[in-house]
Amino acid sequence: MNKFVSALCSLGFIAAASAQSSDIDAQHNQVKQQFAMLNLSVNAISEAPLDGLLQVFTNKGLFFTSKDGQYFIEGNIYDLTNKVLVNDEQMRPYIQQQxxxxxxxxxxxxxxxxxxxxxxxxxxxxxxxxxxxxxxxxxxxxxxxxxxxxxxxxxxxxxxxxxxxxxxxxxxxxxxxxxxxxxxxxxxxxxxxxxxxxxxxxxxxxxxxxxxxxxxxxxxxxxxxxxxxxxxxxxxx
The missing domain is CATH 3.40.30.10 (Glutaredoxin)
Structure with a gap:
């Protein structure tokens, strides 16, 4: 019985993870479509260090957007607590890799x-x-x-x-x-x-x-x- 319950829990976890992944893919596709309207080609998308925002690496640099792609943020974002330029901090690993x-x-x-x-x-x-x-x-x-x-x-x-x-x-x-x-x-x-x-x-x-x-x-x-x-x-x- 315990094995059966454990198997059901595992299947439930997999299904939830799959649904979450599908939601993220749909979200990212929507962002890509919105950015395409601005003639920006999206190279990568990830969670931004600011709640509710995504950071989008494009063919013209780094931008931020709301998760539905409706609001587009162009410009520098500063972390006043840690005294760093967020744009620079997020770009460094991407630049290193490329x-x-x-x-x-x-x-x-x-x-x-x-x-x-x-x-x-x-x-x-x-x-x-x-x-x-x-x-x-x-x-x-x-x-x-x-x-x-x-x-x-x-x-x-x-x-x-x-x-x-x-x-x-x-x-x-x-x-x-x-x-x-x-x-x-x-x-x-x-x-x-x-x-x-x-x-x-x-x-x-x-x-x-x-x-x-x-x-x-x-x-x-x-x-x-x-x-x-x-x-x-x-x-x-």
Missing amino acids: VAANKSGTIEYKAKKEKYVINVFTDPSCGYCRKLHNEMKDYNDAGITVRYMAFPRGGLTSETYLQMQHIWCTKDSRGAMNAAKDGKNVKPAMCNNPVKTQYELGQSFGINGTPAIILPSGRLIPGYQPAKALLAQLQAE
């Missing part, structure tokens, strides 16, 4: 005595990107390996997008990057390349300018940082 999954397509400038690895979304036509590149020795001497990811600021119809494809497709991609950062022409070369994927990845992190630096923790730093200042931030992580 960067790790796309590391094979980067152009790397490796430090001989590597202590830290950063990923930098870059554009050869960007002034501060060139400044960062000109100081590559300083970063490497500080033990910081730099991995470049593509982010043509003008979008996928720009000349820079085409140039970045040439850079990534050239056998000596580092040499081509060096030339482009110096304002020199890069010899045309085409292949299957990650430039479009990396650009869209950057957009999904909420990036809209370069350079954009990703620390090992997944923290995003918009803009240029000199090696000394960047090293201090890495050490404080």
